[in-house]
Amino acid sequence: MSTDLLSRRTFCAQAGAAAWMLGAQSLLHAITAQAAKPNVVYILADDLGWGDFDVYNAHSAVPTPHCNAFAQQGMRFTDMHASSAVCTPSRYSILTGRYSWRSRLKKGVLQGDSPNLIEPGRMTVPSMLKDAGYYTAGVGKWHLGLGDAEKTDFTKPLIPGPVSHGFDYYFGIPASLDMAPYLYFENDHVVEQPTVPDPGANTPHGYFWRAGLRAAHFEFPQVLPTLTDKAVAILEERAQHRQQPFFLYFAMPAPHTPWVPLPEYRGKSGAGLYGDYVVEVDAMIGRVLDTLHSLGMDSNTLVIVTSDNGAWWNEEDMARYPHRANAGWRGEKADIWEAGHRIPFMARWPGHIPANTVCNETGSLTDLMATLAAILHRTLPPNAGEDSFNLLPALQREPHKPIHKDTIELSNDGMFSIREGDWKLELGLGSGGFTEPEHVDPVPGGVQGQLYNLTADPHELYNLWAARPEIVARLTRLLEQYRQSGHSRY
Secondary structure (H helix, E strand, O other): OOHHHHHHHHHHHHHHHHHHHHHHHHHHHHHHHHHOOOEEEEEEEOOOOOOOOOOOOOOOOOOOHHHHHHHHHOEEEEEEEOOEOOHHHHHHHHHHOOOHHHOOOOOOOOOOOOOOOOOOOOOOHHHHHHHOOOEEEEEEEOOOOOOOOOOOOOOOOOOOOHHHOOOOEEEEEOOOOOOOOEOOEEOOEEOOOEEEEEOOEEEOOOEEEOOEEEEOOOOHHHHHHHHHHHHHHHHHHHOOOOOOOEEEEEEOOOOOOOOOOOHHHOOOOOOHHHHHHHHHHHHHHHHHHHHHHHOOOOOOEEEEEEEOOOOOOOHHHHHHOOOOOOOOOOOOOOOOOHHHHEEEEEEEOOOOOOOOEEEEEEEEHHHHHHHHHHHOOOOOOOOOOOOOOOOHHHHOOOOOOOOOOOEEEEOOOOOEEEEEOOEEEEOOOOOOOOOOOOOOOOOOOOOOOEEEEOOOOOOOOOOOOOOOHHHHHHHHHHHHHHHHHOOOOO
16 A cells, blocks of 8 residues: 555544544533533413412312422422512513513503514513524413503504514513403414403302403413413424424413302312312423423423412402412512412432422512523623522522522502511502502601511511611612612612
8 A cells, every 4th residue: 555545544534533523522512512502491370379289288278299209309389579579560571580660560560452563673581592592482371551542553563462573473461360351362363353342240259250241262261271272282392393492482361350260170179169279280281390390301401480479369268268379478469468479499400409309588470581691601781681680609509699689579559568577568568469458548747658577577577667767768669770770680
């Protein structure tokens, strides 16, 4: 063999080996990059209380085996809060990382035909993930407005809407399940126009929806299973595209009114129709979790299960049933008191979040954006996620200072609260929500609001406003600073 031929063969062998090494390194890099981008499934129940799950409330009258098992597989937060005690503001905060009172919605909720709330061009969780290479899908209750007219015209494209704010795909209902019009929409169009006048319903104990137009094939008890079917179908479809990470936002419409559990769940709880509906919610969450497992996608998927605010479970309900949907926290949905906004929050990410752990640190639903940004090693710009904090150190049990120095909550009627450590200041008297009295006029020379030490007085029974004026003054100044600055994160 000639020297030239030997040299050429040696060169080719070396080049082939180098190419093989380069290809292997590229493959390894691709695998590593994929592992660094976990799939994200965010399951948001509607009006689910802190005390509904057995793992939060040992005296719950509602069996929730799927969520109990899920809690054992990850971390459960005991001091997590919605940014508002009602749904639209919470959903805005989840998807934007920003308090909703910084938007045009100062209090309350949107209606079923309200226009789009999220500002054009604002970064959202799905738009951030989409920019990072994710496929982004949403299923369920939107309740952030559709279109730009004063009143949504459902015969026209629903723009702006979810697909305008970073979702590649969205299938859901416009607002709460008790708000007309009653229909499904897909991306930017209605699946079936609402043409049937529905008289509504208003029977005792949660069987309630407003009068309005309904699509002919829209059946209230079938909405939750239909949306769950769609969420499962999306997971099955994404299993065929494992090279691309995905984000699934599953905004369940339950157990918000109307309480319409399917026949197979009726009588399964000790808390009437509401409890039976929670049993169904747990079963539907179980379907999603079982699908992830059967598809082999558990290991690289961050799953979060939470609620948008506290449960609508009042004194009459507690007199009828032994169940305490909000456990021992004072009040109910819409209130500034703890039951209005303290919510269940559980997260699972195998290999990253330790199993069977409990976190007592204060957190907020605004924190999703900053937490996912940290996982992806992205830096949020100043005009995005203004009130979002990174929960990753708490989730991974790393040594750190408290994630939140302060959190801010809002009641249904616009009453502000600021929480700092043990202290909670509420700028008004009364509940600010559904519990009577909603509002109490201060007497001349009397206290103007409420101040509680939640460690010493978790049930908010002893108002220390008059006794600790220095704390009232400091927290009032701090709240005003956050309101005026436009941010609390930096």
